[in-house]
Amino acid sequence: MKFVDEYRDGGAAHGLAEAIDREATRPWVIMEVCGGQTHSIVRHGIDEMLPLGVELVHGPGCPVCVTPLEMIDKAHAIAGQRGVVFCSFGDMLRVPGSHGDLLGRKAEGCDVRVVYSPLDAVDIAAKNPDRRVVFFAIGFETTAPANAMALRVARQRGLRNFSALVSHVLVPPAIEAILNGEGNRVQAFLGPGHVCAIMGTGEYEPIARRHRVPIVVTGFEPIDILQGVLLAVRQLERGDATVHVQYGRAVRAPGNLPAQRVISEVFEVCDRAWRGVGVIPASGLRLRDEYREHDAAEIFDVASLTVHEPEACISGEILMGKKRPRDCSAFGGACTPVSPLGATMVSSEGACAAYFAYGRHLPATDRRRLPIADGRSP
């Protein structure tokens, strides 16, 4: 299959892993930002191919994982109201809120539907004028253009029964928050390939400069990730700190300008709470005033919800790269993909779900990566 097979070539992957092994003279901690990259790393066992000492830590880039509990509870409350058709991407249905998940709502008889495109939710609204159709608009800059387009189309078509529960988040402020965080270990980033395909690379240049940290905008196939790691290691070894695009087949420096236009036409930047992390300033998108009549959070009376996060869940520290899933007392016991306590266990892109899948037959102590001795990895 074109654009897949050439990026999953075993020989090329082996060669890149050897090159990383050759060039890394010290231990390095590299964070992959995207959940899609985390998924690919565990699905293909890429971290197992890296030399000991080159450590990948998993970043906050799983949109399902970082959606705050309060939003999940709002979704749960709205989905339970009479006459509502609640539409969502599939992953969100299993995220546990304070009072259960959306799949449970569906089992109770509520009309909860999985859509593959937000425009499908708009069509449902057009076909069901007597129902209130709510779309759960979550995700990073990648899903924002399509979600914005759905809102623009609904407004153009005068579909007053269509609204969106918006909980969009932005990558650059999250990277800044990680770098500014106490006890940060991350020395380089594999940047978010698809986010940059939309937004371009301009927002990342000042971060790389200010924090002296290499950012390699990386794709999602095994060869992409291994190349991204190699390029990051090279910069680290040389003491460079620039933005480099590995994912050139999708990313242009200016990004996708029409997509950026529709985002800023419909959304504006706001402070946003990240699940388990807390509020990060200017890290989210909300609807502009012109779109207020399509804002589900305003239409439905859900402002006064109180939320309860399971105390055992450390997904915040995991999302920030400070802890690993096995550092959690609930991991693999009370918290599994079947009955997740936190969002990092729900989505296949969540670090806990990925770890559960990949490491459950290994000793509970985790694989400890050793420092590289006498300038060479063992």
Next chain:
Amino acid sequence: MSADTVFGACPVPARGYDRVVMGHGSGGRLSADLLQQVFLPAFEGQVLAALEDQATVELSGTRMALTTDSFVVRPIFFPGGDIGTLAVNGTVNDLAVGGAVPRFLSAAFILEEGLPLEDLERVARSMRRACDAAGVVLVTGDTKVVDRGKADQLFITTTGVGAYPPFRPPVSIAAARAGDRVLVSGTLGDHGVAILSVREGLEFETTLESDTAPLTGLVQALLEAASGVRAMRDPTRGGLSSSLHELAAASHVGVHLEEASIPVRREVRAACEILGLDPLYVANEGKLMAVLAPEQAEAGLAALRRHPLGTNAAIVGTVVAEHPGVVTMRSVVGGERVVPMLAGEQLPRIC
């Protein structure tokens, strides 16, 4: 993961569902929970507890195979077949993979008020064709009608009875041993992706058809050619992964797969890439998974490939003594990973 594998104390109780959710029908872990928590305690008995695809029972000194299956596929007509062909082949295959030769079927129809009779006739005709092709006779049946909206067009339950050949091989999902090889009879995921391609809201163009087919001939050809067949399954809902997990659990062994040797059609791979699905979990309706003693694997592979339903057959993995109950895989790029048991429904990823 079993409940006893707890990494440290945890103050939070595990959450379960107190109602049936769609994941209970996925063929994965929630389905297994339903069996363990509801049905097995209610109906004790060794035959049921063996969890084979077919029950082996003795009546007046004759051993026979018995199985039953319900079909609720949506839409009821799809590329390569319809709910009727599935209802016949699904039950036929559950008998065939136990080494039995399917003989008789019953069929119960639950009809939704308003279903066009033309559709019902079309389904009945294709069931007849499927029976003829599989060498079985439909000998009894039942119909019920429910109010509009209380069922989705048409549900069919079929029950099948099969006879064992005089020297029935002792195949069992619990009989795999370390060193055995795992074979599949052809490309994985064709049925599931063919259904998805015509599902409302998800239509995409493909020439792909469901692989629905009766496996009796293929199974008998394999049994004649190779004496070392230990276990067979037709990996339907939940895909090859679910069948391998059942094998690993029942036989107390691990399974190690080679991703590069698993046959998957280009169209299926492409659709799975786009939809965020894994072909290992996507349903098949005319494929055989067989576990053979190592020295018989090549003979078995050759026998499968000689049969029209087995031209793309391949050896895809090995049974291992390490990590019992766990399925692992060497990825195409050479990394190792666990192939987890499906937790709930396979939900599409969003990016």
